[in-house]
Amino acid sequence: xxxxxxxxxxxxxLRTVAQPVTVYDADLxxxxxxxxxxxxxxxxxxxxxxxxxxxxxxxxxxxxxxxDQPREYINPEIISREGEQVCEEGCLSVPGVYANVERAEHxxxxxxxxxxxxxxxxxxxLHAVCLQHEMDHLEGRLFVDYLSPLKRQMVRKRLxxxxxxxxxxxAVGPAL
Ligand code: GNR
Ligand code: NI
Numbered sequence: 001x002x003x004x005x006x007x008x009x010x011x012x013x014l015r016t017v018a019q020p021v022t023v024y025d026a027d028l029x030x031x032x033x034x035x036x037x038x039x040x041x042x043x044x045x046x047x048x049x050x051x052x053x054x055x056x057x058x059x060x061x062x063x064x065x066x067x068d069q070p071r072e073y074i075n076p077e078i079i080s081r082e083g084e085q086v087c088e089e090g091c092l093s094v095p096g097v098y099a100n101v102e103r104a105e106h107x108x109x110x111x112x113x114x115x116x117x118x119x120x121x122x123x124x125x126l127h128a129v130c131l132q133h134e135m136d137h138l139e140g141r142l143f144v145d146y147l148s149p150l151k152r153q154m155v156r157k158r159l160x161x162x163x164x165x166x167x168x169x170x171a172v173g174p175a176l
Contacts, residue, residue, distance in 0.1 A: 001030075004038045004052040009094045010156055015140040016055045018048075021074050024116035028058075028074075032114045035060045036070050044092045046130040048137030051093050059134035063127045076111035076135055078104075079120070087129045089143045096162060097155050101146050103132045 007014050021028060031054060039047040039060055046061035057075045062068075083105030090098045106124045109131060113119065123131055133143060144152050 001037050002034050003041055004034050006038065006042065006047075006051050006092050007053055009091075009142060009144065009159060011093075013053055014050060014093055014137070014142060016050060017140050018050055018055045018057045018138040020057050021112075024074075024112075024114065029114050031056075031058065032060065032072050036062075036072075039092075040067065042092050045126070046134045047092065048134040050137045050140070057138050059131075059138065061127075061130050061134060063130055072114055073109065073111040073131070073134075074113065074116075076109055076131070076138075078107050078132075078135065079110050080108040082106040085125070085129065087126065089129065089133060091133070091143055093137075094142060094144055094155065094159070097144065097158065099143065099147055099151070101129075101133075101143050103129050107131065 031049065035047050035049065035052060035058070038052060039045075039062070045063050046059060049056050049058040058072065059076065060070060060072050062070050081104035084102055085105040086100050086102050088098050089101045105128065106122065107128045108120060108122050110118065110120045136142065136145075144155050147155070
């Protein structure tokens with residue numbers, strides 16, 4: 001199992017629309033395992049293949065408190081949605097930025113597991129938020145796209161500044 005590198009906004013590769021999975025082989029199972037490990041290491045509740053530069057319709061999540069309920073969704077589709085909720089969202093591809101986003105409160109999803117077995121599931125609350133957030137990634141959409149252009153510009157500048165500081169700190173070294 002390997003840990004994968006997570007792309008960060010405004011990397012244009014995050015805008016790629018993912019392709020359906022057609023083959024359920026060992027490569028796919030390896031990717032599911034690597035994505036779960038990457039998600040847990042980064043302390044995320046979800047991860048879409050797009051974020052690790054693999055442009056296939058696959059996402060993983062674990063919204064449990066105990067962090068021991070990994071789930072995978074391949075070729076997911078939302079087949080119904082109901083209600084509205086607003087949640088403060090974050091994203092491993094937009095580190096350090098949090099903003100309120102409105103999403104459906106309840107959704108019903110149809111997807112396949114790593115063996116290609118189709119299932120349907122109802123999701124509410126944070127589980128539903130996370131699924132909608134990850135499915136946006138598969139369409140090349142980020143939660144910051146729901147913010148005003150001015151706020152998105154502020155996010156871009158803040159991330160650029162964070163990166164400059166990180167570079168500077170590593171150049172000065174751990175002594176300071
Ligand atoms: O770890 C994550 N937390 C989170 C919190 C609120 C709404 C959505 C998320 S998903 C995010 C991980 C991530 O970036 N997945 O794409
Ligand atoms: Ni995200």
